[in-house]
Amino acid sequence: MKKIFFLAIGLLVAGSVSAQRYYHSPRNDRSGDNNSDFYQPTVGFEVGVNVSNSVSSYNSNYSTGGLAGLNAGITFNLPLIYPLSFAPEVLYSQKGYTAATQDGNFTQRTDFIDIPLLAKFKVGPAFNFYIGPQLSYLLSTTNTYNNGFTISSEQYYENNNGHKSFLDGVIGVSFDINRSVDLHARYTIDMQQTDNYGNTYVPDYRNQVWQFGLGFKF
Template identity: 25%
Template sequence: MKKIFLLIAVVLGIAATKVNAQDQPVRFGIRAGVNLADWQGETMTSVTDLIELSDGAVSRSMREGFHVGGYVTIPVLPGFEIEPGLLYSQKGTRITGTLPIEQVDFLNARVNITNKAEYIDLPVLAKLYVADGLYLFGGPQFSYLVSNKVKVQAGALGFNALNREWDMKSGFREFDTALTGGAGYQFTNGLNLSVGYDHGMSTVDQNGNFNTYNRVVKASVGFTF
């Protein structure tokens, strides 16, 4: 965490020097929204192949979550800004299994296994305005894994026979890196809307044995003061 806060201080210090030279105000904002997260890579490709062999009895889906936090918008040039932020963000993936037996379809027996990864994200974004209010953004993102749990739910006929959660942080990479980018619109009253995509560059497991990476689609609502 010390490395993350040191990086924030360096970015803000460099950008603030440029801002003072141009006498433009630094603005602060808050942001929240929804996440659709998944894992991708060689290991998940193997899982997908296994799913196809199971005739659909097992399926993958994105984990729904959210993100919330704040940011600092630092003008550098007309139409160009640097925007570091600090966000709490939920990631992971979900696998659902059902009994592939027609005779017991009426039971609706299924098992849900959800990886619930919770991160602190530090995106450092470059924002380029391409029209009035409309902007593109992109840059690196550094993340710290706060917790990682696996939740298993199993049941039939709408009743849960099993609903347990285990701490699985051990063996997972503590610091993650990603490239993030997207587009947004800034209204004159301070409200802004954006959609983005996080492309993980570090394997989720600490030793890199599984070649699996975080992928997150995000939709956000923010307000710049």
């Protein structure tokens, strides 16, 4: 998990350096072109990795292990007024966490459709800042128990509250490698608790996710 995290950070740093070289090289120093490009709506797609775990709604000492997953989907960029754009997305996103219990190791993996509704601020030639809400729709949950001797798994399609829809908050940044490709990093957390009826295996928690990925614009 740590290797994935640090690899993603390294890619973002490398992408930032590459982007700065691209936008500040003599043959690409075209400020007027960059400003005119800003007002062109774009459609694209992105793919990346989630590094997720959970935090308790009530217990600050509660902690879980991280779980790696996939995120991928369609992106839009709708310019409003410089430097502000509306950037909605539709993503498939894998989340979850691991936990050590008195009966063994527990892993929960959840599959979501996430719809970030983001405000995008262009704050430099190659740097963007994102913030906004996200609507998340639960597709399925798989709980796996490993007591060291046997592994059992169960799958269901709603949480213990009978809920499938959640509201999240998102904050993030991106670096434009060129006009068609960007590197991005985000932090997402549930604005409402996922389960009101916690127990040893399914605690009362909120998902939190670090997302790293590449975006491609058409």
